[in-house]
Amino acid sequence: MLWCLMNNEEVRQSEFNFEDLERYGWITVPNTPSALEAERSKIAPLYEEFGFDTESELNWGHIHDDWGQDADGNPNEGTVGVYQNTNNVLKGYIIAFINLSPAESTVPVAVLPPLQKWSDVVALQWQNDADGQRLNYVVRAHIANWNTRMCIYNALRDAGQVALPTWPGFDVTINEDGTNALAHVFWGLLGTYHGAAPAYMLAQHRNIFGHKTVAKIRIWDSEKPWPISSTIHDLYGMSPNILLYIDDVAS
Numbered sequence: 001m002l003w004c005l006m007n008n009e010e011v012r013q014s015e016f017n018f019e020d021l022e023r024y025g026w027i028t029v030p031n032t033p034s035a036l037e038a039e040r041s042k043i044a045p046l047y048e049e050f051g052f053d054t055e056s057e058l059n060w061g062h063i064h065d066d067w068g069q070d071a072d073g074n075p076n077e078g079t080v081g082v083y084q085n086t087n088n089v090l091k092g093y094i095i096a097f098i099n100l101s102p103a104e105s106t107v108p109v110a111v112l113p114p115l116q117k118w119s120d121v122v123a124l125q126w127q128n129d130a131d132g133q134r135l136n137y138v139v140r141a142h143i144a145n146w147n148t149r150m151c152i153y154n155a156l157r158d159a160g161q162v163a164l165p166t167w168p169g170f171d172v173t174i175n176e177d178g179t180n181a182l183a184h185v186f187w188g189l190l191g192t193y194h195g196a197a198p199a200y201m202l203a204q205h206r207n208i209f210g211h212k213t214v215a216k217i218r219i220w221d222s223e224k225p226w227p228i229s230s231t232i233h234d235l236y237g238m239s240p241n242i243l244l245y246i247d248d249v250a251s
């Protein structure tokens with residue numbers, strides 16, 4: 001269970017370092033703020049009411065290109081996987097905007113790179129940018145993934161909610177021993193693709209973040225309250241976002 005993984009004392013740690021990004025074919029391209037303007041507009045309340053600040057943001061695109069060599073001495077073909085994220089080390093947040101892993105890419109390749117997970121690539125970029133600064137929030141913006149949308153739908157139903165609200169959204173917390181009434185709802189959201197990647201990042205990169213856990217999860221719709229319905233096709237009308245609150249593991 002991911003929550004246990006983050007909170008346990010002994011967890012296997014990632015062995016990758018920042019130089020491995022280049023070694024395994026990740027080209028780092030700075031993005032201008034204007035390039036992300038449309039995506040950022042979908043999480044506008046974070047800037048208007050929550051203290052997020054574009055002036056101190058670092059906007060990165062990581063694109064996967066050719067790397068290493070195969071048995072014949074030819075470069076291993078890049079997957080064109082892409083991770084487009086924003087770091088703000090002064091405010092302590094990461095925003096995940098557009099992300100397609102090498103394994104999800106439609107480019108057929110013979111070998112996938114050892115360094116391919118969002119959790120590793122983003123952690124290493126944060127380490128390079130932050131120089132020890134604390135991480136407080138991870139945002140998964142404008143979620144398109146069908147499985148995550150279905151999990152949000154199920155979480156709202158399990159929590160007795162009638163809709164996915166607009167900002168300030170719906171919060172799910174968990175106590176230190178995981179026994180509160182909505183713990184199963186919290187675990188369901190944490191177990192989504194968009195919750196699991198930050199959880200693995202925290203659990204496997206304690207040299208970068210310290211011993212941290214996800215303490216609260218907020219979900220909301222960018223456009224309008226999305227009513228709960230028994231019709232699965234209504235998921236197309238959802239515009240969900242997830243905000244993960246990061247905190248120290250209780251000693």
